[in-house]
Each structure stands twice: as structure tokens, then as C-alpha cells.
Amino acid sequence: MNIGFEAKRVFHNRTGLGNYSRDLIRLLSQYSPENNYFLYNPKSSASKLFEVNDNNVFEKKPSSSFYTTFYNLWRQKGVTEDLVKDKINIFHGLSGEIPLGLRANKIKSVVTIHDLIFVRYPHLYSFFERKIHFYKFKKAAQQSDMVIAISEQTKNDIVEFLKIDTSKIKVIYQGCHAVFKKDFSDNEYKEVITKFNLPKEFILNVGTIETRKNILLAVKAIKNLDTYLVIVGKETAYTNEITNYISEHHLENKVLFLKELSLQELAILYKLAKVFVYPSLYEGFGIPIIEALYSKTPVITTLGGVFLEAGGPDSIYVNPTSINEMENAILKLLQNDDLREEITQKGWKYVQKFNDEVVVKQLITSYNNLVKL
Known part of the structure; x- marks a missing residue:
């Protein structure tokens, strides 16, 4: 044809x-x-x-x-x-x-x-x-x-x-692009860590930084947690709302904004992250969830809508308006290595349907x- x-x-x-x-x-x-x-x-x-x-x-x-x-x-x-x-x-x-x-x-x-x-x-x-x-x-x-x-x-x-x-x-x-299914060398990991001055442990969000993506929820959720948030995506006017909150609460050292990464750099970033958070209000599908699951990174995303289709039965789902639910979900995964590993393995098996x-x-x-x- x-x-x-x-x-x-x-x-x-x-x-x-x-x-x-x-x-x-x-x-x-x-x-x-x-x-x-x-x-x-x-x-x-x-x-x-x-x-x-x-x-x-x-x-x-x-x-x-x-x-x-x-x-x-x-x-x-x-x-x-x-x-x-x-x-x-x-x-x-x-x-x-x-x-x-x-x-x-x-x-x-x-x-x-x-x-x-x-x-x-x-x-x-x-x-x-x-x-x-x-x-x-x-x-x-x-x-x-x-x-x-x-x-x-x-x-x-x-x-x-x-x-x-x-x-x-x-x-x-x-x-899902093949790069998210690859393994990388120690040197490739070190190059990305050095290039972007990444913290030793962090949670990750990927997607255009816009109101619908609701990433301010995660910023608020880590305010009292001993962790860092890396946000990757094109900035919009909504970014000002986030940066204003960061400034007001002195979180400049806990939130890192990145953009225009190569696909390989992004894939390595997924693998380096302890947890992937995706508190979006609505999506047609939510490909970053799939990318995270292929990268063997546990996912916290939103109750309702398409998110269960993308994340499967073993990801963690929170109310997109609840700071406490997001904070508790992040804390639970960061503090429990066994739970994080279990969710990771089950998520990887689920994502093979894509x-x-x-x-x-x-x-x-x-x-x-x-x-x-």
C-alpha cells in the first residue's frame, strides 16, 4: 500500500x-x-x-x-x-x-x-x-x-x-520510543548527573508546564519532605504561578526546572528518578506514565479518567486536589524500598501491552x- x-x-x-x-x-x-x-x-x-x-x-x-x-x-x-x-x-x-x-x-x-x-x-x-x-x-x-x-x-x-x-x-x-527501554552505562548516567547538577535522590515530572498538568500540587507536597523535584518541560504562563510559590516558601533549592533535553538524556533521567509524579487533571492518554513504567520507575498519578488505563492496577493514584494524598504517596514510596521495587516490577509487566x-x-x-x- x-x-x-x-x-x-x-x-x-x-x-x-x-x-x-x-x-x-x-x-x-x-x-x-x-x-x-x-x-x-x-x-x-x-x-x-x-x-x-x-x-x-x-x-x-x-x-x-x-x-x-x-x-x-x-x-x-x-x-x-x-x-x-x-x-x-x-x-x-x-x-x-x-x-x-x-x-x-x-x-x-x-x-x-x-x-x-x-x-x-x-x-x-x-x-x-x-x-x-x-x-x-x-x-x-x-x-x-x-x-x-x-x-x-x-x-x-x-x-x-x-x-x-x-x-x-x-x-x-x-x-513508546525505544530509548526508554534501553539500559545505559555508568558513564552515561554520570554524564547526565553532572550536566544537570542533579541531586542524589529526586522525584520527577515530565510534560508541558501548564495549568492542566497540575504540577504545583507536587511542589506543595514536597515542601515538608526531604527530597527534590525535577520538572522537565516547556514553560508557559503557569510556570510563574509555580515559581512564585517556590519563592514565597523558599523552595529554590528543592525544585529544578529542565528543558530541551535529548531523548537519551530524558530516558536516563527517568531511570535515575526514585519516583515519577504525574498529577494531571486530564489527558487523552498520558505517554510520560508509559515512559516511566518502561524505565522501571514507580508512578504516582491521578484518580479517574484515563490514568488507570496508562498506569495499570499497581501504580499509586491520588486526588489531584489533595496535597496530603500526594505527600503521603511520595513519602510511602521513598521510605519503603520493597514496596517501590514491587510496584516497579508489576508496572513493567503491565506496560508490555503497549x-x-x-x-x-x-x-x-x-x-x-x-x-x-
């Missing part, structure tokens, strides 16, 4: 949607090399986030000066002409969008919807952002031949809010079934 992908985030997004897109292409190229994968990139990228192999993975850009200038119009409409020229059998929108004209040109379509956070937490978005997101997601879900949800939570939201028939939706979990082979088999099966229709 020739399979096309809306690849803006493959080449331009360093975080969640970009990582999902790159991992998916990597898995397909590795485990189903008999297909050709065309990545439709609307514009040149400033940095090399992804390397095509020109064997079964190809990068495609607008071919005319008009669409090179008006690249968003190309993404929405013009790209369909290129899909026809490239004899694309299936087009997969990796982040909630597909272009116009696919059905008219007999091109099967798939769209992945990661979450409907803008519906669940509308106060985190502007009026126009909510309207635009809702319009694009609903239109893509209605017009596509299949919708992929990255969790049961997201599937339920798609049915409830977008009114899409459940028979059209397939839940396929995200994979292995590459499982994910790609579900995806290829879905593509094949779609072509047969």
Missing part, C-alpha cells in the same frame, strides 16, 4: 503530538516495510526532528510556489492533488485533521483524535480556539472512514461530544480492513 500522513507535527513539533507521529511512522517503517509511507510536510523545518530513509518513508512538500506560500491552504485542500499523483491508498491524519476531497478521489481516510480537552476544560482555551478545534475535529471524524482514539477515555469523549458512532472508532494505544509489535499489528490490521471495504 501507499499510505499518506498529515506530517506537520512529525517535522515541527518536539513534544506529545510530534512524538506520537514520529513513533508511529518509525514502527510502520520497521515492522511493515512492504508499504510506502509518504509524509506530507507543509513547509521546511528549522531543525531535523525526523529523518526519512527514502526507501519506504518519503517526505513530500508543496510542489507549486502558490502552495509553498499558502501552505495551510495546501494542508486543507491542495494536498489532495498530490495524494492522487502519488497513488495514495489511505491517508491518515495524525492529529485530528484530514484534507478535503479524499472521498471524491476514492482515497480511504483515517484520523487520530488524541483528546477533547478543549471540551472537558473549556476555561483553558479561548472562545475561538474552542470553536475552531470543535469544528475541525467533528468534521474530520464525520468525513473519515475510521477514527483512531488513543484510549478508551478518548473514545468515550468522541462518542459523547462529537456524536460519532462507536463502530467507527478503533482504540489503538500509543507506543509494546511496538502490539501497536503496529493493530494499526496495519485496521489499514488492511479499511482497504477491503
Whole structure:
């Protein structure tokens, strides 16, 4: 098959949607090399986030000066002409969008919807952002031949809010980059410890530093604990709220902010951490939880929502508004080596359900079934 992908985030997004897109292409190229994968990139990228192999993975850009200038119009409409020229059998929108004209040109379509956070937490978005997101997601879900949800939570939201028939939706979990499954040498650990001046013992959080991620809860929870918190992620206005709290309570020496780590540095950081905390209010899935479990680091995350799907039955779950629950959970793991080891081993066994082979088999099966229709 020739399979096309809306690849803006493959080449331009360093975080969640970009990582999902790159991992998916990597898995397909590795485990189903008999297909050709065309990545439709609307514009040149400033940095090399992804390397095509020109064997079964190809990068495609607008071919005319008009669409090179008006690249968003190309993404929405013009790209369909290129899909026809490239004899694309299936087009997969990796982040909630597909272009116009696919059905008219007999091109099967798939769209992945990661979450409907803008519906669940509308106060985190502007009026126009909510309207635009809702319009694009609903239109893509209605017009596509299949919708992929990255969790049961997201599937339920798609049915409830977008009114899409459940028979059209397939839940396929995200994979996890291979670097989080690697072992590292003592020297590699020492290099990361030295480079970032890491404390001997610390708890870790990874993710964009925004209100929804709720990391201030963990900052408050360690105020009276003999430990350190390392926070990795892109900063937003919410960071000011955190730093103000840190300043008011003289916690500057207990909280370390890091950003723009390489994937290997991040993977080593996960393994060095005693505990991973993820007190997010809502996620479509929560890939950092998976990364932590693969890294054999015990997880404390949030009650309700998708978090049990990602963390499994043996992670620790707390009320995202309770400082005491978070503090007690951290303390329990730090003080009990046997419990930490038990949770680590059970979590590692659970996370094998997200292995590459499982994910790609579900995806290829879905593509094949779609072509047969």
C-alpha cells in the first residue's frame, strides 16, 4: 500500500503530538516495510526532528510556489492533488485533521483524535480556539472512514461530544520510543548527573508546564519532605504561578526546572528518578506514565479518567486536589524500598501491552480492513 500522513507535527513539533507521529511512522517503517509511507510536510523545518530513509518513508512538500506560500491552504485542500499523483491508498491524519476531497478521489481516510480537552476544560482555551478545534475535529471524524482514539477515555469523549458512532472508532494505544527501554552505562548516567547538577535522590515530572498538568500540587507536597523535584518541560504562563510559590516558601533549592533535553538524556533521567509524579487533571492518554513504567520507575498519578488505563492496577493514584494524598504517596514510596521495587516490577509487566509489535499489528490490521471495504 501507499499510505499518506498529515506530517506537520512529525517535522515541527518536539513534544506529545510530534512524538506520537514520529513513533508511529518509525514502527510502520520497521515492522511493515512492504508499504510506502509518504509524509506530507507543509513547509521546511528549522531543525531535523525526523529523518526519512527514502526507501519506504518519503517526505513530500508543496510542489507549486502558490502552495509553498499558502501552505495551510495546501494542508486543507491542495494536498489532495498530490495524494492522487502519488497513488495514495489511505491517508491518515495524525492529529485530528484530514484534507478535503479524499472521498471524491476514492482515497480511504483515517484520523487520530488524541483528546477533547478543549471540551472537558473549556476555561483553558479561548472562545475561538474552542470553536475552531470543535469544528475541525467533528468534521474530520464525520468525513473519515475510521477514527483512531488513543484510549478508551478518548473514545468515550468522541462518542459523547462529537456524536460519532462507536463502530467507527478503533482504540489503538500509543507506543513508546525505544530509548526508554534501553539500559545505559555508568558513564552515561554520570554524564547526565553532572550536566544537570542533579541531586542524589529526586522525584520527577515530565510534560508541558501548564495549568492542566497540575504540577504545583507536587511542589506543595514536597515542601515538608526531604527530597527534590525535577520538572522537565516547556514553560508557559503557569510556570510563574509555580515559581512564585517556590519563592514565597523558599523552595529554590528543592525544585529544578529542565528543558530541551535529548531523548537519551530524558530516558536516563527517568531511570535515575526514585519516583515519577504525574498529577494531571486530564489527558487523552498520558505517554510520560508509559515512559516511566518502561524505565522501571514507580508512578504516582491521578484518580479517574484515563490514568488507570496508562498506569495499570499497581501504580499509586491520588486526588489531584489533595496535597496530603500526594505527600503521603511520595513519602510511602521513598521510605519503603520493597514496596517501590514491587510496584516497579508489576508496572513493567503491565506496560508490555503497549509494546511496538502490539501497536503496529493493530494499526496495519485496521489499514488492511479499511482497504477491503
